[in-house]
Amino acid sequence: MKFTRGSDTGLWLLTTSVSYLALFSILVSIPELALAQPNEDDIACLHGFQSMAKSSDPALFNNWTDTAFPCNTTQDGQRATFVGITCSSSRVVSLFLSDKGLTGMISPNLSLCRNLGILDLSQNSLTGTLPSELGMLSYLMTLNVSHNQISGPIPPEIANCSYLHELDLEHNRFSGEVSTALATLQKLQILDVSHNDLVGPIPTGLSNTSDGRPRFNASSFEGNPRLYGFPLPYPKSRTLSILAIVGIGLGSGFLSLIVSFTAVCVWLRVTEQRLAAEEGKISQLVPEYD
Template sequence: MEKKFYYIFAYAVLTIITFPMPPCAMSLATDEAALLALKMRITSDPFRMLATNWSNNSSSVCSWIGVTCSLPHQRVTALNLSFMNLVGTIPPQLGQLFFLVTLDLTCNLFSGILPYELSLLRRLEFISLALNNFTGDFPPVLSQLSKLEYLVLDNNSFTGSIPKSISNLTNLQVLSLYANSLSGEIPEELGRLGNLQDLEVECNGLSGGIPSAIFNISTLQYIAFTYNELSGSLPPDMCTNLPFLAGIFLTGNELSGEIPKNLSQCSRLATLSLSFNSFSGQIPPEIGYLTSLQNLALGILPKEIGNLQSLIAFGVEKNQIGGSIDFKMFMNMSSLQTLQLWHNKFTGNISSDIGNLTMLIYLDLAYNNLIGVIPREIDQRLYHLKKLRLESNMLSGSIPPNIFNISTLIVFALGGNRLSGALPTDLCNNFSSIEMFYLGINHLSGRIPEFISNCSQLRELRAQL
């Protein structure tokens, strides 16, 4: 009997040691122990946030910095250590914060692999680990947190592929994996996330096509896959089921085929970014119905763009677009601040209509085949310009003298043309903000004015005369 009792007692002790106690058997003391275990893993606390505040000899854990407790249970429900520049790793004991709803470690220097025990945080709805140094494959433990609504892992060093099991997170509203080292294909299972509003997986190494199921998530507001290695074409009916979509960000991939004709059905679009791809054909004229559009980056230049009166930025940079630029198409865009058409095959003159874009801050027409003179309307009406790039064209004539009176200019690049004449001697009287000054490879005469030294902010000068 005694031997039998010994075995029963030994088994009971082993069970307690081997299996963690259920949440109902835990207390605030358990939460405190978990947080102190995290503190022990901190190797640098430059602002001494935890060093001076987290102590088992001080007040209740609920009053510790970054800690929030619930009123009914007096358990830790939120841990916010964001922007503290902490260095360290995550201990497995953090998985014992069973009542945790919010975990925010944004902008620290945590590293290492996330412990499996985080899968025990079944109440977790919000987790942000952005701007840290976490490594390893995409954390599979996160796929078990079925209540998650907000998952942000931006700017880490996670590798591997996005697991299919992420489809378990059916309550997810925000999935942001920007700037990691993820690879492989986008899983079709992402299409099961029926509550997703924000999908951002930019600046990774994803390949293959974009699953058509993603375009059936009717709650989506933002789709962002810029700067990956995605290929294939976009579905022709991509906007049929996206009534709330406000932004499509696909710049910097290897997408091909035609731009879908039903883009106009994404009637709330404010940003459409498709440049630096290999699209073919023409943009559908229906794009003119996207009256909410503010930022447009494409690979073609149709006249219907003139209907987009709310545009703030327009760019078709680094494509193979030819023909002349009809600046009249921008006449109704009274808020246009950025016009970037560089590195194409545009021909013809820069017309005086450019002067109607009085709100322009950035004008970049570099690396085209433009001819003729620089219109005086640039220096007479574009008083807000910060960047003027017209280099590597075939422009001729003299530089309008009043251009040197645009005091807001920071970048001034007219090199690689056929410009003639001399520079004004009072060049830097009003060029106080200029930082980059490029006039090389022209037919300019005279000398560089000695008062160039008055351009106190100047960092780069290329002006062989």
């Protein structure tokens, strides 16, 4: 069969249209395929968190099962929903479980949610330490675990979260010194480590900017009795201690002066009486001449 030029053009258009339609169908199906395949790291992240944290609300973790995942569609085409979890491009990007009656500890498996940008576990009763593995969250912008019972040091590895904008650790039981590594967080705009048991000096990079302006105010550090340095005010207890030392020194000096003066007076009096007695003896020995 021969085709005219017009026929050739029509066939080419038809073939091209079919090809584009097939390609479009494949491209459209790719997100669905992605949704059908749960991200193993994110699953391990959430299941690890669930295994170490409990909630007073029994419904919170009810659907956290192996067959349900918040970033993927289920068999009926509906997306599973987990309270406090937000997804984007089939990855977990936000975990917001503030004031959910959580107890237990924070799982280091949270570091497997590589795309996590917000981690807010504030206003709960979590214990244990803050996992250093959280420093592996390259996209983390908000880390808020305030108002819990978390203890131990503040992991210096948190400084690896270069996009961190907010770090709120207030009202916990953090101890040890504030790592100077935290001062390298250039995007950090909100910092609160108040009301813990931190000790030692406040790193210069957290108290001042490179041009000498205050970076964070005193409220970011208050409530740590053994933490000192700008911008915290000079401790009154130290002022009182210095005044006490000066007072003791002056008092001791004055007391020593009184004792010395009294001793000298007594010595002079005794010496005077002795001389008078000796003069009396001498006068008795000297004969009287008429």
